[in-house]
Amino acid sequence: MTDQPTFTIHRGGPDDAEAVLRLLDVATAWLVARGRTGQWGTQPPSTDPGQIARADDWAASGGLYLAKRGDRPVGALVVGAATEHVPPATEPELYVRLLVTDRMHTGLGIGARLLEHAADLARARGLGLLRVDCYGGDDRALVRFYESCGFTATEPFTVVRPGREPWPGQILVRRLD
Structure with a gap:
């Protein structure tokens, strides 16, 4: 028996956009509490109309998966086609569009398990x-x-954002057996 709380992974749907935003x-x-504002800024995504629309799209895409402890979402994964700001793959792929976990549950391996999913x-x-x-700035943590989850960093890229600092990105790949 383990004293570590467990979680399960479930397919999400249109009703789960609010959970993703949370x-x-x-x-x-x-991130803000640690002075790491370069990745996602300082404002809650749930107050940004663009982020709300993106969460709605992710939830309706068929590619949303939620890690849950009981009924509480503690992580989200969205897979599908590559985002528009990265070079296209040279072979068929599955692209991780979003990975986010509840920081109150750090240490349970939620992010790593969602990537394995x-x-x-x-x-x-x-x-294959x-x-x-991901965000490639600051200390590249x-x-x-x-x-550490089996990916290899390949091309760095920069997203130019009008009126804001450029966003340094990093593409990573994982070959599957």
């Missing part, structure tokens, strides 16, 4: 490539997290 709000507040989904579709992009 997870994003918690993660953003955690993404790999399982890709394999089930006969795909899983890609993700997020890049190191993905590397």
